[in-house]
Amino acid sequence: MRANRVPIEEIEREPAAFAERVTADGRFGRAAEPGRYRLVVSRACPWAHRVVMVRRLMGLEQAVSLAVADPVQEVIDGDPHWVFTEETGSPGGRDPVLGIHALREAYRAGDPGYDGGVSVPALVDVETGRVVSNDYDRLSTDMATEWGGLARAGAPDLYPEGLREEIEDIGERVYRDVNNGVYRAGFAPDQARYDAAVARLFERLDEMEERLSARRYLVGDHITLADVRLWSTLLRFDAVYHGLFKCNVRKISEYRALWGYARDLFQTPGFGDTANLDHIRAHYYRVMTGINPTGVVAAGPDPRGWLTPHHREELGGTPFGDGTPPGPVPEGEQVPPLGRRC
Template sequence: MSGDQGNASYGHKEFKRSKSHFADRVTADGRDGWPVEAGRYRLVVSRACPWAGRSLIARRLLGLEGAVSLAVTDPIQDDRSWRFTLDPDGRDPVLGIRYLSEAYEARETGYPGGVSVPAIVDVPSGKLVTNDFQQITLDFATEWTALHREGAPDLYPEPLRDEIDTVMDGIYRDVNNGVYRSGFAPDQETYESACHDVFHRLDLASERLAGRRYLVGDTITEADIRFFCTLVRFDAVYHGHFKCNVRKLSEDRVLWAYARDLFQTPGFGDTIDFDHIKRHYYQVHTGINPTGIVPLGPDLAGWLTPHHREELGGRPFGDGTPPGPVPSGEEVPATGRP
């Protein structure tokens, strides 16, 4: 199966996203057999994928780069899905494998499901630990605290978790997943319903953010990370490729400023590769774009323009500090940046 999140079904029926097959957790107490341990695990991502993008941002904000190494796949998949063709000799230098599917196979021989990112792999055994994209970032925030950098923000503050969960649930259903329901809709009625849901939720978010800098509380939380990962891809791919074209993100004054504010915050924009994003969607989803032509636009320069959201107050990192520079070797190439 192609696509940026392998646990999904496309085709002639309405788009459905399956639950992650491997839902083990890496925890402080190691209750699933995977204890938090510096250097033991490798995070495998595609910079094209919004679900993997969450884990990239959380890892940066929390300063886990030295504790969890990073593998970046080619944005273009073949029939074996995510591959390490960006690395010398086409192998991940730490895991020694050519395809992420090899880690899935090491975990479960004959595994029949989709191969998805983000994925956490146990380096000593080469086995997949989890592909639970909903849980990985929450565990980074709450279970990996002993390895957080000094000044790391609290991305999932306990007093606000119920509100964060409620906000994230609506955004996931109607926006994060809604753009896929629109893009892979099998008929006009299904498409229109999904597209209406997308823009209804965007309208609600725009109203919510008109007088506040962040979605919940006065600091960046997991909710902002999840919303951003769809917004940053909206005009580049979802507006045209997934037919979410009621309006562009850049035509919503509030959401466009909010997205630019986050993009310009260390840990967000420095993880985004627009080249990977565009090539993946337009070249992999051949059922939607059979020519594989990648559009030239949109102009990315707007992402760096002033947003003025600081006038609303808020403290991006709470009592903490911004993350340091992007580690050597993890920088986004110039071709993917504004």
């Protein structure tokens, strides 16, 4: 999620400014080494959340450390920026490992003349303090497939070779019409483009509803990257996109299969235990003043619905296939328990 002013216009994602790849064998120039990299995220951002989920599912918490930025960005030189604060575990407002206050410092360590957008997630080289990659899609795919022996025993195969074409086909449609579609609706510059974005969004959600009515997961019989990609938007939908972004034809909680699927994953280790609904609501309602000029944060919906029975196990399949669930959330990375909002 880019950390600068969001204009009221159609959203087009910019290419990643930094896109070095990190692999087990270092064939692209960088090898996956334990402790070498630090992953900077906002728990509010759906794009960063994908990488956080993959890191946890693959058991890479000890290999690559986590830095959490404040969900309410700080205005620096006229633009809001991701910063580290006491509230998110950074004494003195500086990340305890990288020693920086604003993520843009790591961007400029990699390119002193850089003046583009600053986004999360960002993988930072601890030794040099510079950003290696802010390519959320490549980061999540590589962590799922390329980090070799650093992954935990029992890690699931999130990107099975025989299913990759199907995963990418669904991923492309979900990205265009759902992940990015909510932004196209929320920041549409006129009625026609809003109407078009909302129509495509709910056509795609209806398609996913039909698909998930007869199967537990999007592709295959266990969790894959396809599920990670869709779920990051479903988590935020009723809390922010439905009201703030005017995606209000239906709530996800009004879909039988999608809501059951979303709850099933929330209750699966690696999903709900990486989700901070307080950060999500604070960021969207307080930072996006172009569409919420008062900065007033909505009270609902009651988040306890995420913990209600879903009965999705009746459709078959197992979350981790031949693998096992990840262990307990590492100390310092726990998210607040769900509580009643109103």
